[in-house]
Amino acid sequence: MKxxxxxxFPGKLFVVEGxxxxxxxxxxxxxxxxxxxxxxxVIFSEWNSSPLVRDTTRRGKKKxxxxxxxxxxxxxxxxxxxxxxNILPLLKAGAVVLCDRYIYTAFARDVVRGMDRKWVxxxxxxxxxxxxxxxxxxxxxVAMKRILVGRxxxxxxxxxxxxxxxxxxxQSFHIFQGKILEEYESMITEFDLTTVDAxxxxxxxxxxxxxxxxxxxxxxxxxxxxx
Amino acid sequence: xxxxxxxxxxxxGLAELTGRLIVIEGTDGVGRSTQIKLLRPWLxxxxxxxxxxxxxxSQLAARGIQQAKEGHTLGRIxxxxxxxxxxxxxxxxEIIPxxxxxxxxxxxxxxxxxxxxxxxxxxDPGWIHSVHSFALKPDATFYLRIGVDDLIPRVVFSxxxxxxxxxxxxxxxxxxxxxxxxxQTALLAQFDAMAxxxxxxxxxxxxxxxxxxxxxxxxxxxxxxxxxxxPLFEVPASxxxxxxxxxxxxxxxxxxxxxxxxxxxxxxEEPA
Numbered sequence: 106m107k108x109x110x111x112x113x114f115p116g117k118l119f120v121v122e123g124x125x126x127x128x129x130x131x132x133x134x135x136x137x138x139x140x141x142x143x144x145x146x147v148i149f150s151e152w153n154s155s156p157l158v159r160d161t162t163r164r165g166k167k168k169x170x171x172x173x174x175x176x177x178x179x180x181x182x183x184x185x186x187x188x189x190x191n192i193l194p195l196l197k198a199g200a201v202v203l204c205d206r207y208i209y210t211a212f213a214r215d216v217v218r219g220m221d222r223k224w225v226x227x228x229x230x231x232x233x234x235x236x237x238x239x240x241x242x243x244x245x246x247v248a249m250k251r252i253l254v255g256r257x258x259x260x261x262x263x264x265x266x267x268x269x270x271x272x273x274x275x276q277s278f279h280i281f282q283g284k285i286l287e288e289y290e291s292m293i294t295e296f297d298l299t300t301v302d303a304x305x306x307x308x309x310x311x312x313x314x315x316x317x318x319x320x321x322x323x324x325x326x327x328x329x330x331x332x
Numbered sequence: 333x334x335x336x337x338x339x340x341x342x343x344x345g346l347a348e349l350t351g352r353l354i355v356i357e358g359t360d361g362v363g364r365s366t367q368i369k370l371l372r373p374w375l376x377x378x379x380x381x382x383x384x385x386x387x388x389x390s391q392l393a394a395r396g397i398q399q400a401k402e403g404h405t406l407g408r409i410x411x412x413x414x415x416x417x418x419x420x421x422x423x424x425x426e427i428i429p430x431x432x433x434x435x436x437x438x439x440x441x442x443x444x445x446x447x448x449x450x451x452x453x454x455x456d457p458g459w460i461h462s463v464h465s466f467a468l469k470p471d472a473t474f475y476l477r478i479g480v481d482d483l484i485p486r487v488v489f490s491x492x493x494x495x496x497x498x499x500x501x502x503x504x505x506x507x508x509x510x511x512x513x514x515x516q517t518a519l520l521a522q523f524d525a526m527a528x529x530x531x532x533x534x535x536x537x538x539x540x541x542x543x544x545x546x547x548x549x550x551x552x553x554x555x556x557x558x559x560x561x562x563p564l565f566e567v568p569a570s571x572x573x574x575x576x577x578x579x580x581x582x583x584x585x586x587x588x589x590x591x592x593x594x595x596x597x598x599x600x601e602e603p604a
Binding site: 106108155157158160161164165170171172173174175178179181182185186188189190218219220221223224227228230231 | 338339341342343391392393395396399400403405406407408409410413414416417420421423424425454455456459462463465466
């Protein structure tokens with residue numbers, strides 16, 4: 106069992122992080138399009154998507170039976186399944202793996218929920234260190250405006266309602282995201298996150314991202330899919 | 333005051349947990365559940381309210397684990413974390429409320445079994461200890477100890493060999509008898525190592541059911557009276573069965589012998 110650190114697999118792992126409304130998913134989608142166009146074998150892996158754990162997570166959320174500890178462990182189980190059966194074999198096979206959220210999401214959320222900072226980091230120490238982790242930095246108010254417009258109701262855990270921050274889901278969401286933002290900020294140096302100013306025009310952010318990804322891919326052998 | 337092995341969980345309220353937490357540990361088929369069936373009415377006759385719980389009985393994760401084990405794509409880290417989720421759910425929703433209400437909690441296995449299984453499967457001992465470090469320290473752990481030679485006839489004549497209890501995920505090329513033997517030997521080595529580290533009270537489980545029950549009663553009475561507990565007998569320094577517990581041709585399993593010093597070199601690959 107290898108601990109968190111640089112991997113030597115032929116594949117490359119790029120992840121995006123940031124609070125809801127930072128625009129990270131949009132940026133990852135654009136990167137995906139570009140990489141496909143360039144002929145790379147690209148695979149997406151989304152946070153909280155393991156089929157093995159899905160039913161349990163769904164039930165726990167629906168019945169609101171998750172505590173900070175079980176919320177954390179269940180997401181770690183989900184991540185482990187994707188790591189063992191998806192991300193790792195793909196990196197060994199030489200794919201470019203794109204992750205919408207990675208372990209830093211868990212670090213931010215679980216710590217805000219009251220889990221011990223060191224414990225959570227140790228919990229995820231089986232994770233592979235990304236080739237680059239992009240953090241989309243955005244002021245809370247800007248992100249809130251992007252999100253709460255046209256969205257019908259925030260979900261219970263998404264709003265951090267389990268923490269009893271505020272009775273009103275929207276207010277609770279606001280406070281919760283603010284705390285998560287603080288955690289992200291403290292992780293920039295800790296994990297060497299590549300910060301992108303998420304208030305810039307979308308095209309400009311994407312250009313920055315592609316430049317960095319291009320440089321990282323140039324270091325590896327060409328991982329192109331056969332035509 | 334009650335303690336955890338490391339950091340407590342949010343809202344654990346350690347000071348209010350006045351009940352008693354008693355762990356019955358031991359390998360598969362050793363007679364843990366038989367003993368718990370005897371202990372519960374006995375404790376209740378003494379006037380104690382009892383909660384009994386055990387691995388994979390959580391509201392949250394029991395069904396999910398069962399489904400996952402029926403498939404063939406369950407990784408070792410994933411399996412360990414799924415069980416840790418099950419444990420955390422029971423700890424917070426069953427064990428802690430019962431302790432707060434002054435119950436005697438009898439638990440069929442605890443984090444020790446979970447850690448032993450993970451280490452035998454080649455996971456990093458430091459990591460698996462840390463994952464479970466939010467667990468409450470029990471008032472006593474009774475380790476029902478048995479040698480593989482005494483264990484095999486019991487299993488054969490009761491439930492038969494089970495896929496997971498035989499470690500078939502670790503030794504797929506062997507027949508079930510062989511893999512059961514190797515897997516359980518490796519597990520026993522882990523339990524023996526933990527007996528010292530975690531101060532288990534060791535009970536010879538090769539004795540008659542009645543004898544084991546009497547020893548457990550004596551030990552539990554001591555815990556309930558708040559008397560210091562003593563190991564009922566020492567684990568022999570070198571047990572002969574441990575000699576063949578390092579199947580060198582199977583990656584991971586040989587790591588069972590030395591839990592603390594193990595420096596894992598492998599990665600997340602499945603055992604060969």
